[in-house]
Amino acid sequence: MLLTKAFRNGNFQAVRIPAEIADISWEGVDLEIERVDEELHIRPVRRRLNRALDMFASFSSDFMNKGRDDQEQAERETW
Secondary structure (H helix, E strand, O other): OOOOOEEEEOOEEEEOOOOOOOOHHHOOOOEEEEEEOOEEEEEEOOOOHHHHHHHHHOOOOOOOOOOOOOOOOOOOOOO
16 A cells, blocks of 8 residues: 655645556546545546547548448458
């Protein structure tokens, strides 16, 4: 178990996450924090489907007009 301390950062309380357990993939990612009894749970914000739908809406109207090139199906082993 690693130990760290809480400290004040302006109007916020902050906690340093030790390098041994830090997750670099979380840098710049929105996190949600939840108090459960005496514990704090921190996790990345769950992505909403709305964001994916917005991405699809941004495609041009002629996107995939020509379809996909034919792709050869690989032979599968029979059991």
